[in-house]
Amino acid sequence: MDESPSFSTDGARSDAHPSDAVRRWVDEQRAAGVQRAAMHAALTAAGWEAAAATALLGHVLDGAHEPPPAPTRVPGPDLSGALPVLQAAGHAVGVQIAIDRPPLVVFSQLLSADECAALIGAARPRLARSLTVQTQTGGEEINADRTSEGMFFQRGENAVVQRLEERIAALLHWPVDHGEGLQVLRYGPGAQYKPHYDYFDPQEAGTASMLRRGGQRVATLVMYLNTPQAGGATVFPSLGLTVSPQRGNAVFFSYDRPRPDTRTLHGGAPVLAGEKWIATKWLREQKFE
Ligand code: PD2
Ligand code: ZN
Numbered sequence: 001m002d003e004s005p006s007f008s009t010d011g012a013r014s015d016a017h018p019s020d021a022v023r024r025w026v027d028e029q030r031a032a033g034v035q036r037a038a039m040h041a042a043l044t045a046a047g048w049e050a051a052a053a054t055a056l057l058g059h060v061l062d063g064a065h066e067p068p069p070a071p072t073r074v075p076g077p078d079l080s081g082a083l084p085v086l087q088a089a090g091h092a093v094g095v096q097i098a099i100d101r102p103p104l105v106v107f108s109q110l111l112s113a114d115e116c117a118a119l120i121g122a123a124r125p126r127l128a129r130s131l132t133v134q135t136q137t138g139g140e141e142i143n144a145d146r147t148s149e150g151m152f153f154q155r156g157e158n159a160v161v162q163r164l165e166e167r168i169a170a171l172l173h174w175p176v177d178h179g180e181g182l183q184v185l186r187y188g189p190g191a192q193y194k195p196h197y198d199y200f201d202p203q204e205a206g207t208a209s210m211l212r213r214g215g216q217r218v219a220t221l222v223m224y225l226n227t228p229q230a231g232g233a234t235v236f237p238s239l240g241l242t243v244s245p246q247r248g249n250a251v252f253f254s255y256d257r258p259r260p261d262t263r264t265l266h267g268g269a270p271v272l273a274g275e276k277w278i279a280t281k282w283l284r285e286q287k288f289e
Pocket of ligand 2: 196197198220266
């Protein structure tokens with residue numbers, strides 16, 4: 001009996017259906033008399049999130065249906081007063097649209113025109129071709145699906161960034177130190193961000209290293225710093241929702257588990273004329289330090 005099995009995702013990736021290879025691997029380990037805990041350790045060593053490994057082993061070994069993952073606590077505005085305007089750190093923010101599943105809100109006037117201009121002005125000289133997370137290694141790569149330029153501010157880097165972070169924390173009831181630094185993106189004509197999920201995919205080997213700093217992403221706030229001449233909407237294909245990019249407005253959505261059934265697939269439609277500038281704040285489960 002092999003007491004210390006190892007699991008390689010290479011086999012899974014070459015399979016027609018990746019999960020088939022993983023299930024087959026579990027079956028083989030069971031046939032060889034390997035204990036559940038050893039399989040769990042091998043899967044987590046290969047980059048699986050502990051909860052995902054537990055669910056998989058339960059599914060294959062017990063024939064159980066995957067238990068619904070325990071939802072995690074997420075950020076979000078307090079809409080209980082059903083008011084069209086929310087107060088956040090002394091700033092009045094409009095509520096244009098609110099959806100329950102996923103929790104999604106379109107805010108108006110989250111940023112003033114001066115704040116949008118200040119962010120663009122500070123970001124412009126620091127723009128570089130956008131990178132996205134290379135999910136298998138946790139490193140970064142230029143992604144052909146994302147034809148834009150971007151930069152990150154440090155948290156609290158300047159007075160405007162700090163003021164916005166405090167406003168966002170008050171609006172979404174989530175501590176400033178659980179947020180990543182603001183990312184600013186500029187899209188030129190034709191540039192787009194193809195549909196994706198913002199959480200880190202638990203099935204990818206690189207995710208473990210991403211989760212070490214702050215845990216999972218649990219919510220996204222995309223803030224529009226200008227109004228493009230044409231195009232550049234944020235689209236939610238699972239919801240049939242298109243959010244029009246308007247300077248100072250923002251779209252917020254949360255995901256209490258890193259799974260497609262959160263219905264948070266979203267993308268940036270191609271800019272048809274002019275430029276599109278956004279600032280994105282991603283919120284984490286834990287302190288992001
Ligand atoms: O620019 C957008 O509309 C957009 C679309 C999808 C931004 C993001 N994702 C993001 O910053 O995560
Ligand atoms: Zn996104």
